[in-house]
Amino acid sequence: MTRPARLCTCGQIVPHGVTCACQIAAKRERDRRHDARRPSSHARGYTGEWRRKSREWLIYHPDCAMCGRPADLVDHVQSHKGDPTLFWDWRNWQSLCAACHNRHKQRQERSQPLQDIRIV
Structure with missing residues (x-):
């Protein structure tokens, strides 16, 4: 028995277990903003x-x-x-x-x- 597709917040119907393209893009943007504020690995001690x-x-x-x-x-x-x-x-x-x-x-x-x- 397969699970039904779901409706993403952007309005797209997405199969169960699949991440919508809009969510992937939003996560990449969040990660980019986070990384911009984060010190480099060298600055954090990873020398x-x-x-x-x-x-x-x-x-x-x-x-x-x-x-x-x-x-x-x-x-x-x-x-x-x-x-x-x-x-x-x-x-x-x-x-x-x-x-x-x-x-x-x-x-x-x-x-x-x-x-x-x-x-x-």
Whole structure:
């Protein structure tokens, strides 16, 4: 049994499981605006030294901490938010495959409340 098509907010009828072209374009535009405000990866601490250390980490920790597949990158368990001590603390590192990092880990970070904001 297949699920019925749906009506997109733009008025197009879209098959189940398919993203409408207008939603894809809107997401690209949101991402573009976000990236324009975001500092470069180098400014956030991801320098040549980080690349060397993360490659070394992956040699000793080759499997994804979430699914067990081969890991692609080193992730910070707790978001460092620019804190160099937390950034370089290897006890805060974990190996993740790209799929787990882009899906599960990003969802976790989005669902965490913003604790750094202080209202004065």
